[in-house]
Amino acid sequence: MVGGLLSIGVIDVLDILLVAFIIYWVLLFIRGTRAVQILFGLLFLMVMYVVSKKAGMVTFQWLVGNFLENLLVVLVVVFHSEIRRGLAKIGQWRLFGGRGSVSDPHMMDQIAQCAFLLAAERIGAILLLEREMGLEELVEHGKKLDALFSHELAVSIFATSSPVHDGAVVIRNNRIAAAGVILPIPPESIETRGMGTRHRAAFGVASETDAVAVVVSEETGNVTVFSNRSANRAETVQQLRDILGLLFRKEEVQSERG
Structure with a gap:
């Protein structure tokens, strides 16, 4: 256990922090929008898939499993508006050297x-x-x-x-x-x-x-x-x-x- 902790380097810590920041930013970004309800619906389907697999519900497992296999496409289609808005927000960061049209x-x-x-x-x-x-x-x-x-x-x-x-x-x-x-x-x-x-x-x-x-x-x-x-x-x-x-x-x- 101690050896495993010691093997964690700076890159690993940065990796974890970056993922945590992205998850936090996404949750903050979709807060108060219809995307929250859709996200809960997807999480519910995932839970049901796990339960159906444990219970041996073959038909339901096949149906939800095929849906989740194409989850990336589903996410793009369902959240296209939020993804577009999020990418646009990222593009506004001053890291990309833009300047605003500031009125006097x-x-x-x-x-x-x-x-x-x-x-x-x-x-x-x-x-x-x-x-x-x-x-x-x-x-x-x-x-x-x-x-x-x-x-x-x-x-x-x-x-x-x-x-x-x-x-x-x-x-x-x-x-x-x-x-x-x-x-x-x-x-x-x-x-x-x-x-x-x-x-x-x-x-x-x-x-x-x-x-x-x-x-x-x-x-x-x-x-x-x-x-x-x-x-x-x-x-x-x-x-x-x-x-x-x-x-x-x-x-x-x-x-x-x-």
């Missing part, structure tokens, strides 16, 4: 004021602020503009008479990169239950990417900020400015450290 305080102030002016006029809107992860895939499906952001332009885009009012606006490097961007709507989950279509779409893109989505509700005039699977309601212009400033200030600090 003046632009944050303009966006905050614009959101509440739109809210006062009951004009629904999604202002999607690009950060480290590019949103070119979404931009390609919208109307490219490359125009300096302003409240007047935002009102003309989101006015009900505008042909692109239903989509989102993507803001990149303080400019409107595209308008009328149709965002994919994620399946209903605990977090999105009770949300409208606009808010669900914003939650989905803020979960799949590191973008920040500012949503103005057409029905209530509420302003909500979505980022990294979280939603924060802003009651005033100053509060919205503070929320955006905090999110982008964190990115600036991470970029400087990288």
Whole structure:
């Protein structure tokens, strides 16, 4: 026993710690998502397979055994959304030398004021602020503009008479990169239950990417900020400015450290 412990080297310890970290990171990453229930379902099948093997249940053992043999393919199919999001998160690490699209305080102030002016006029809107992860895939499906952001332009885009009012606006490097961007709507989950279509779409893109989505509700005039699977309601212009400033200030600090 003592000899076995002594034979454990630094590489072995690092190997164990790395595996433990990966398991912890995966569990932390899927916490609160539908992937947790699916994972419990797979674990239950594994337990049942072991029990059926011990009990000699040939048919059930054959059925579950064939399913588990293709477990890797099943995991990719079932968790394709989570895997894509996880790989994208890994790609954001500063180890890969990326720098975010950090907006300046003046632009944050303009966006905050614009959101509440739109809210006062009951004009629904999604202002999607690009950060480290590019949103070119979404931009390609919208109307490219490359125009300096302003409240007047935002009102003309989101006015009900505008042909692109239903989509989102993507803001990149303080400019409107595209308008009328149709965002994919994620399946209903605990977090999105009770949300409208606009808010669900914003939650989905803020979960799949590191973008920040500012949503103005057409029905209530509420302003909500979505980022990294979280939603924060802003009651005033100053509060919205503070929320955006905090999110982008964190990115600036991470970029400087990288």
